[in-house]
Amino acid sequence: MSDEEELEIISIECLKMSPEHVTPENIDKKVNDRTIDRTAKEVLKKTMLEGVETVWDRYDKQQPACKYCSTGVSCQRCAMGPCRIMGGDRVRGVCGADADLMVSRNLLDTLATGAAAHSDHGREVVETLLMTAREESPSYGIGDPVKLRKLAKEYGIHASLPEKKMAESLALKMLDEYGTSCGVLQMAKRVPQGTYDMWIAAGVLPRSIDREIVEAMHRVHMGVGADYKNILLQGIRASLGDGWGGSMIGTEISDVLFGTPDIRRGKVNLAVLKKDRVNISLHGHNPILSEMIVKAAELPEMKERAKAVGAAGINLVGLCCTGNELLMRKGIPQAGNHLDQELVITSGALEMMVVDYQCIFPTLTNTAACYHTKVVTTSPKAKIPGAKYMGVDPANAFEQSKRMLEMAIDNYPNRNKNRMLIPEGPMEAMVGFSVESISAALGGSLKPLLDTILSGKIRGCVGIVGCNNPKVKHDQGHVVLAQELIKRDIIVVETGCASIACAKAGLMLPEAIEGAGKGLAEVCGSLGIPPVLHMGSCVDNTRILNLAAELANLAGVRMDQLPVAGAAPEWYSPKATTIASYFVGSGISVMLGVMPKITGSENVVQLLTEDIEGPLGGKFWVETDPKRAAAILFDHIEMKRKALNI
Ligand code: MSK
Numbered sequence: 001m002s003d004e005e006e007l008e009i010i011s012i013e014c015l016k017m018s019p020e021h022v023t024p025e026n027i028d029k030k031v032n033d034r035t036i037d038r039t040a041k042e043v044l045k046k047t048m049l050e051g052v053e054t055v056w057d058r059y060d061k062q063q064p065a066c067k068y069c070s071t072g073v074s075c076q077r078c079a080m081g082p083c084r085i086m087g088g089d090r091v092r093g094v095c096g097a098d099a100d101l102m103v104s105r106n107l108l109d110t111l112a113t114g115a116a117a118h119s120d121h122g123r124e125v126v127e128t129l130l131m132t133a134r135e136e137s138p139s140y141g142i143g144d145p146v147k148l149r150k151l152a153k154e155y156g157i158h159a160s161l162p163e164k165k166m167a168e169s170l171a172l173k174m175l176d177e178y179g180t181s182c183g184v185l186q187m188a189k190r191v192p193q194g195t196y197d198m199w200i201a202a203g204v205l206p207r208s209i210d211r212e213i214v215e216a217m218h219r220v221h222m223g224v225g226a227d228y229k230n231i232l233l234q235g236i237r238a239s240l241g242d243g244w245g246g247s248m249i250g251t252e253i254s255d256v257l258f259g260t261p262d263i264r265r266g267k268v269n270l271a272v273l274k275k276d277r278v279n280i281s282l283h284g285h286n287p288i289l290s291e292m293i294v295k296a297a298e299l300p301e302m303k304e305r306a307k308a309v310g311a312a313g314i315n316l317v318g319l320c321c322t323g324n325e326l327l328m329r330k331g332i333p334q335a336g337n338h339l340d341q342e343l344v345i346t347s348g349a350l351e352m353m354v355v356d357y358q359c360i361f362p363t364l365t366n367t368a369a370c371y372h373t374k375v376v377t378t379s380p381k382a383k384i385p386g387a388k389y390m391g392v393d394p395a396n397a398f399e400q401s402k403r404m405l406e407m408a409i410d411n412y413p414n415r416n417k418n419r420m421l422i423p424e425g426p427m428e429a430m431v432g433f434s435v436e437s438i439s440a441a442l443g444g445s446l447k448p449l450l451d452t453i454l455s456g457k458i459r460g461c462v463g464i465v466g467c468n469n470p471k472v473k474h475d476q477g478h479v480v481l482a483q484e485l486i487k488r489d490i491i492v493v494e495t496g497c498a499s500i501a502c503a504k505a506g507l508m509l510p511e512a513i514e515g516a517g518k519g520l521a522e523v524c525g526s527l528g529i530p531p532v533l534h535m536g537s538c539v540d541n542t543r544i545l546n547l548a549a550e551l552a553n554l555a556g557v558r559m560d561q562l563p564v565a566g567a568a569p570e571w572y573s574p575k576a577t578t579i580a581s582y583f584v585g586s587g588i589s590v591m592l593g594v595m596p597k598i599t600g601s602e603n604v605v606q607l608l609t610e611d612i613e614g615p616l617g618g619k620f621w622v623e624t625d626p627k628r629a630a631a632i633l634f635d636h637i638e639m640k641r642k643a644l645n646i
Pocket of ligand 1: 284285320321337338358359465466467468495496497498537538539572573575576
C-alpha cells in the first residue's frame, strides 16, 4: 500500500449551520453556555457568526437522545436483533438477554475498546524502542538511560549489557507481555502485596495485555455467559492489563526514548497561535511522530523556507495528548484540549493540522474545508476522507516530518488574514510533574509528600483526569472540581484534557495557592509549586498509578487504604472508562461527572457503585455537580484517614 495518498478530497465540503441558528440576542448566551475558556469563547463566537458547524451544534442536533441507548438497554450484537428492553412483557432480547446482560456486555465492549486503544499506542512506542536498539530508526535515541537501566533491572536484564543490547532485550520482553505465556505482567508487581493478593482473590490479575482484551471481546459475543458480575470482572481485568501493562509501557518507554519530563514552564490556550508564523498543530496521542516534527522544525532550511514565504518562522502548537507529551518534555505551547480542536482551525490562522490517532473528530477535514488549513493523517490505522495521508513509521518519521513542514510553509500565503482571529493573552503553566521530578523536587524521595499527608497538612490527593464532553460546559467540570478540592487542602494531580483545562484557568501556576487551604498553600508555597500538578497525557495516568503505589508501599498499606481518589468530570471516551476502571480495580474510587450508559440495570449500578468495593477496595460515584462531587471526595478522604488513624 502507498504511504501517501489523497482521500476523496473533492467530496469534502465545509459544513455550515443555517444562518438563523444564531442571532445578536442569543449568541453571547450560547457561547457562555458552551465554554468557560476565555479564548475559546472568542473563537467560538467568530465560528458561530461564520455559520461553521462545531461539535456543540452536532450535539444539539442529536437531542433528545434515545433513552434505550442512553441507559444501555439496546443491543446490536447479533442478526436476530436489534433489541431493546422496553418494559412490560418486553424485558428480554430475542436471544433472551435481560437488562443486566445487555448493560454489562455493552460496558465490557467499551472497556475492551479503551484498553485496546491505549495498549496499542504502548505497543507502537515499544516497537520504536526495538527499532532504535537495532539501529533501524536512526533519528531516535535513548533519551533517559537511567530509566532504561532501572526498567531493565526490573525485568531481570543483566546490568552489564551495552545500552543498545539492553534496550533490545527490554523491548522484546515488553512486547512479549502483550501475549505472554508466563501469565504475569511485570509492572503489576509494583503494587503492594496486599493489593496484588486482592486481585488474585477476585480473579482479576491480568495474565497479559492482549489476552484480556481478546477474552473480553469473546465474552461479549451472544451466548458466552449470562452472569453480569462475571462479565464485568473481565472488564476490570482487561483494564488492569492496560493500566499496569499497555499504557504503562507507553509512558515508561516514551520516557526512555524522549526523556522523563522535568518541571518547566509552558503556555496554553488559543492565544498561543501566532499571527506572523506558520502555525502547525500536532493532535492525537503518540509522541513518536511529533517529536520528529519538533526536531525538523529546528532545521535552518525550514526557518529559511518560512522566511521566503513572508512568515517570521514556524510555530508548533499541541492539541489534546500529543500536545501534553510535547508540553511536558519540550515546553511546546498547547493550543487546547478536546473541544478546542475545531476552534484551532476556525481561528483561520492554522496552516496544517497533523494528526496521529484517538480523539480526532472525523469532521476535521470538513472544518478545514471552510478555511485554508490542510489536514495530514499519519497512521495507517487512522485515515480520514479529505485529509492527505502521509504514512509514518520510525524509519521514515524524520523525512516525512520535513515534507509535512514544507507543505505547511507553502500553505502560509493561502491564509485569508481578513478571516483570522487569534485571541490575546496565553496563560502560563508549570508542567512536567512526573513521579521522578516530584521526587527530585522533594529531595530524592516521596517520603516528604507522605509525611505531609500523614501530618494532615495535605488531607489527601485526587487525580482529575479525562476529556471534555459537550454534555458538560467546556472545562467547567475540571476547573470547579479542582478549585473546590484545593480549598479543602487536597492536592490535585492531573492528566489529559483535564490538565489543559486547569492550566488554561491558571491553576497550574504557583500563585494558585491563593485559592488553596492553609496547609496545602504552605506546602506548595515552600516548594514553589502549584496546588494542581500536570502529570501528562491520558496514557500517563499510569504515572498517577505509580505515584499511588509508591506512596502505599512507603506507608506499608494497600492502595485502597490511601486517602486518595480519582475523578473524570467531563469524560467521553472508552479509554476514560478503562482508566477509571483500572483505578477502581487498583483500589482507588472514582467520581464520574457524566453518567455511563448503565442505568438500565439496577444490578449493574449496585455492583459498580457499592458491591465492587468489597473485593477490590474501589468503587464509582456519579455526580454531575462538581461542588457536590468535591464534598463527596473530601468525605471519602477523611473516612480513609480515620481508618488509618491519621
Ligand atoms: S485526549 S481521551 S479527550 S483526555 Fe487524551 Fe483528551 Fe480524553 Fe482524548
